[in-house]
Structure formats: C-alpha cells, structure tokens
Amino acid sequence: KPSSSSRASAGPDAAVAPAPEMPQREVARALAEQAVASLGPRLLPSAVPDDVAEFRNGAGNAVGSLDVRCGAPGSSIDFMMQSSLHCKVPNGAIDITSILVFLNATTDAPHFLLELIQGSPTSIVVVLDLLPRKDLALHPDYLQKYYENTQVDKQRAKIEELPQARPYRSPSLFVRSACSPTAIMVSIDCGQGGEGTLEEIVSERLATVAKEVLQIWLDCCADSIAEMDAIERDCLVERDQIVRSKSIEVDLTANLPRMFDPDVSSRVISEIRKAFGVQES
Amino acid sequence: KPSSSSRASAGPDAAVAPAPEMPQREVARALAEQAVASLGPRLLPSAVPDDVAEFRNGAGNAVGSLDVRCGAPGSSIDFMMQSSLHCKVPNGAIDITSILVFLNATTDAPHFLLELIQGSPTSIVVVLDLLPRKDLALHPDYLQKYYENTQVDKQRAKIEELPQARPYRSPSLFVRSACSPTAIMVSIDCGQGGEGTLEEIVSERLATVAKEVLQIWLDCCADSIAEMDAIERDCLVERDQIVRSKSIEVDLTANLPRMFDPDVSSRVISEIRKAFGVQES
Numbered sequence: 379k380p381s382s383s384s385r386a387s388a389g390p391d392a393a394v395a396p397a398p399e400m401p402q403r404e405v406a407r408a409l410a411e412q413a414v415a416s417l418g419p420r421l422l423p424s425a426v427p428d429d430v431a432e433f434r435n436g437a438g439n440a441v442g443s444l445d446v447r448c449g450a451p452g453s454s455i456d457f458m459m460q461s462s463l464h465c466k467v468p469n470g471a472i473d474i475t476s477i478l479v480f481l482n483a484t485t486d487a488p489h490f491l492l493e494l495i496q497g498s499p500t501s502i503v504v505v506l507d508l509l510p511r512k513d514l515a516l517h518p519d520y521l522q523k524y525y526e527n528t529q530v531d532k533q534r535a536k537i538e539e540l541p542q543a544r545p546y547r548s549p550s551l552f553v554r555s556a557c558s559p560t561a562i563m564v565s566i567d568c569g570q571g572g573e574g575t576l577e578e579i580v581s582e583r584l585a586t587v588a589k590e591v592l593q594i595w596l597d598c599c600a601d602s603i604a605e606m607d608a609i610e611r612d613c614l615v616e617r618d619q620i621v622r623s624k625s626i627e628v629d630l631t632a633n634l635p636r637m638f639d640p641d642v643s644s645r646v647i648s649e650i651r652k653a654f655g656v657q658e659s
Numbered sequence: 660k661p662s663s664s665s666r667a668s669a670g671p672d673a674a675v676a677p678a679p680e681m682p683q684r685e686v687a688r689a690l691a692e693q694a695v696a697s698l699g700p701r702l703l704p705s706a707v708p709d710d711v712a713e714f715r716n717g718a719g720n721a722v723g724s725l726d727v728r729c730g731a732p733g734s735s736i737d738f739m740m741q742s743s744l745h746c747k748v749p750n751g752a753i754d755i756t757s758i759l760v761f762l763n764a765t766t767d768a769p770h771f772l773l774e775l776i777q778g779s780p781t782s783i784v785v786v787l788d789l790l791p792r793k794d795l796a797l798h799p800d801y802l803q804k805y806y807e808n809t810q811v812d813k814q815r816a817k818i819e820e821l822p823q824a825r826p827y828r829s830p831s832l833f834v835r836s837a838c839s840p841t842a843i844m845v846s847i848d849c850g851q852g853g854e855g856t857l858e859e860i861v862s863e864r865l866a867t868v869a870k871e872v873l874q875i876w877l878d879c880c881a882d883s884i885a886e887m888d889a890i891e892r893d894c895l896v897e898r899d900q901i902v903r904s905k906s907i908e909v910d911l912t913a914n915l916p917r918m919f920d921p922d923v924s925s926r927v928i929s930e931i932r933k934a935f936g937v938q939e940s
Contacts, residue, residue: 513794514836516898518905525832538826545819545826551806551840555795559835617797624799 397441397464397473401580402494402502406475408585409492409592410460413479416596420453430649435638440465442638444646446653449482454603456482457653465637472497474633479595480622480654483615486511487602488524488558490595492588494580500572502580503546504537506588507561508595509621511614514559521559528594531560533587540579542566550628556621562587622654678722678745678754682861683775683783687756689866690773690873691741694760697877701734711930716919721746723919725927727934730763735884737763738934746918753778755914760876761903761935764896767792767887768880769805769839773869775861781853783861784827785818787869788842789876790902792895795840802840809875812841814868821860823847831909837902843868903935 397403414421424431426446434441442463449455463474472495479490488508495503508530514521525531537543546565548554557563566584568575606614630650634643651657678684695702705712707727715722723744730736744755753776760771769789776784789811795802806812818824827846829835838844847865849856887895911931915924932938 510796513797513898515791515833515902516794516894518833518901521832521836531832551802551812552796552799554840555802559832613797617794620799621796 395441397443397462398471400473400496401577401585402473402475402496403462405580405585405588406460406462406477406492406494409477409588410458412589412592413458413477413490413596417455417458417479417600420450420455420600421447421458422450423447426649430646433638433642433646435642437639440637442634442646444649446649448653454481454485454487454601456480456655459650459653461650463633463637470498472637479600481511481599481602483611483618484604485599485602486520486604486606486610486614487599488595490592490599492592500569500576501565501567502576503565504584505546505548505557505561505563506533506537506591507557507563508591508599509556510558511618511621513617524598525558525560528598530591530594533591533594534560534562536583536587537562537564537566540564540566540583542568542572542575542579548628552624553628556625562591619656623656626650626654626656676722678724678743679752681754681777682858682866683754683756683777684743686861686866686869687741687743687758687773687775690758690869691739693870693873694739694758694771694877698736698739698760698881701731701736701881702728702739703731704728707930711927714919714923714927716923718920720748721918723915723927725930727930729934735762735766735768735882737761737936740931740934742931744914744918751779753918760881762792762880762883764892764899765885766880766883767801767885767891767895768883769876771873771876771880773873781850781857782846782848783857784846785865786827786829786838786842786844787814787818787872788838788844789872789880790837791839792899792902794898805879806839806841809879811872811875814872814875815841815843817864817868818843818845818847821845821847821864823849823853823856823860829909833905834909837906843872900937904937907931907935907937 424445424447426444430444432443440463443461445460447458449457458479459477461476465472474493474495476493481487481489488510491505491507491509493505508524510524512520543564543566546563548563566576566579568579631647634647638646705726705728707725711725713724721744724742726741728739730738739760740758742757744753746753755774755776757774762768762770769791772786772788772790774786789805791801793801824845824847827844829844847857847860849860912928915927919927
C-alpha cells in the first residue's frame, strides 16, 4: 500500500500541498500509536478506499484524511476513526483533528473521543471525553465506576487551570448533553503573539493530558465486558444510535460540505456513516 | 400564624440575631413571590412545624429557615421548597439560599432549581437550572422542547459573560450529571473591595436572569402534562427518586450537621426528606 505522500503526488490534485505539520497533528498521531499498540490485533487493518483515506477539493484550498479500523470479531471494539482536515480561509486556515474509539454492545463502557479545532495559530478548541453510554443521573454506579474511580476529572482540572483556558460551550445542546461531567471542553486562547505559547501548551500539557485520558480509557473501558439483559442492551443500542446520528449531523455533515466539493464530502460522509452504522437521515 | 420575627423573639434562642438582609435573600424572596403568584391555588399552605420553619443552634452562631408547600391534589406540582441558612464562621459568615419547585409524575417537565451560596461578601456561587427528568442524549425531542425552544441558554450566557464569572464545578460528579446543559453553574468573584460590585450584580443581573428562567419554567414546564405509558412513568419515577436521594445526600445531609446541633439538623433533614419523598439511606 503506498504511503500518503506518494499517493498524493501521483493524484490529479498533486498541486495541493499536504496538511501542514503542527502540534495538534503530532498529538493525534501519538495517541493513535498508543491506542494501536495497546489494542493490537483487536483492530482490523484500515478499511477505507484511497480516495477517502486522503481527499482534496478542486479549488486546491482544502485537504483531509480519514482512517477507519474496525474492531476484530469477538472484541469489544466497534471501530477506531482518525480524521484530519485542513482548509485555507481568507485570513489563515482551519485545522481539525479527531480520534474516536467506539465500543460495541458487548460492553456499556464509555467511548473515547478527542477533537481539536484550530481556527488560528494562537487558539484551539479541545473536546476530550470518555463519552458515557448510559444516563449518568439514573446510574450512579456507572458514574462511580468510570468517572469517579478512574479520577479522570483530575485531568480536566489540569487543562482548565491554564490561565489561557476558557470553557467551550458547543452551540449544540445535544453535544453538551452527550458529554460526561468530566469532559474537557475548553477554548485555549493565547492572544496576539501567542503562537509559541499555544504550540508549547499543545505539545506539552495537552499532549500529556490526552495521553493520560486515553490510558485510563485503555485500562478501564476498552476491555470491559458488561452483563446486560435484553432490555438494557436494547436501551444501550438505541442511545448509541441516537448519539452517533446526532454527532454526525452536528459535526461532519455540517463542516465537510463547507470545505470540500459535494462529491468529495458526500464520499467521505458516506464512509463515516458506514463506520458509525447509521443511515442518511 | 405568627410572623417569623415574633416566633423567633418568643423562642428560647431569642439572643440569636435573625439572618441578615442581603441581596441574595431579596432575590430568593422575589422569586418565591413570582412563583406563588403564578401557581396560586396549585400550592397548598405551608406545611412545616414551627421549629423547622425557623431554627437556630445552641451556640448562637447559626440560623436557618425552611418552608415547604405541597402541590394541591390534581395539580402537577409536587412541592415548592425555600430554605435559607446563615452561619457565622471565624472570618465571616456563610449564607445559602435555595428555591426548588419539583413536579410530580403527571408530567416529565423539568423541575426548577436555584441555589445561592455565599462564603464572603465579595463572592457567590450560583446554581440555576431547569433540572431535566429524562436522559437528554436519549431524548433529543425533550431537549428541544424544554431547552432549545425556550432559549433558556441565552440566560446562561447573560451570567457567564460577566467578567467576574468563572465556571463552578460541583465536586460531586452526580450533581454535574443531574444538571442540564444550559445550567448556570458559576462562581462570581468580585475580588478585594468588591462588596458593592457583587451586591449590584446579585440585585440586578442575577435577579433579572433568575426571574426570566423562573418565568420560562412557569410558562413551559409548570403546566405541562405528558402522556406516558407505564414503562416510561416507572423510569421517570425511578430517575426522580435517585436524583432526589442523591441531592439530599450531597447537599443537605452534608451541610446542615456542620452548622447546627444534631437534633436541629436531623429535624430539618427529616422534613426535607418528607417533601422529597425519600427515606433515610
């Protein structure tokens, strides 16, 4: 299988530069390696077509990549998805990187979610969470097991104590509702001239916290198996399905068509829907 | 029925001064009047014994009041509870005021909750929410009806835009989980010499926002009736019960015994349990 760069240079859009190196991509790459090393054979090889693995738009201002690895049969992994978008805009560029590892219905343990959205060289939005799969107010035992006992809230505090961090409120109330009470949802703004400060925060503090949250997830969630009766499992599956459909609706189907030509974005969205197991609404 | 002051002056603890007037009490009083005026005959008369309606501790450093009015039969109101605590501490005083209006199982509409916790003359913690009664991630229609369509999130923004406001994270992950994504949970800290600024914020901005959130609740929740099948109602009742038990555990049973003699706090807690319809755990 050719590497991304050789594939890109052979394509018709070879003129479009690849997404620039930046600390947020380095963080995502390190996390993906950490997950892959730990999950090992529980992840099947990458399963997206070449023109989705890397995609560009005709105007030459946007480039993206998507990788989806399904869980091996018999494992609790549903899929791991990594995506990266880079889009030039009149005053700079927008860069979005995300890593999701979703579990299947053999367990009710939380999913892993990291999303980094950078609209300028001096500010970044971070969403990092163990995404709950049950109603936490109805299931205090679940809250205790995955959120209190794991002390994941300490990781949130490490980011929020940064003087440059402010709460990030997703405009979608659904996204806010779907996240856990320990979710890191912050906007880190280093102000004019703060490029170096932001790079340092992302490569150090954020990289460390993201790695630790992922390690908590790998240790406490990825292997978890839950005994459930049929009613509990049905409820879990229904809730998962709603969260997946809504996240796609809010996130990708909103962003991709703004950045890429319709054929490109619909091809990419269709692969994401396939991984999420949700139909077009 | 005697007024609070004549009842207090007649008691054995007449030496203890009544809780001082302060803007947070004025806000709570105005809200209670607004609720009573709107709910009218749907609220039965006050139903707590005199020694719970107003209570003091032997050492003379703490005074509190509790009022509970049950909903009239056939109404959707379960109860309205107002409480106020004032406790002198070595460097000042702690003042806590709260108003809850809880609905019964004829509806799944959110409860109303306001809690103000002031540990110094220059700072206050505000918790103001329409407390959801369903899992918002599983019920996007509920989220839309009570939280999106009512635009209650705009009220949150009015408080959070204050430069003195910082997010307040309850140390209890359960409390955070029980609140809605539009909950106002902030600490407003006006810093040294900021007494006047805080009073102004509480009497003006906070008073206005609290009044508007209560009005949204009165208009959209208090009268709401929901068609539910038996399974839905059982789930609602179970969730309500867990939220009520946990809130009492986290909040009052933690605070009251630290401020009041055991016989006083257990008498008050027992009235609160009665209103909440939960047994000692």
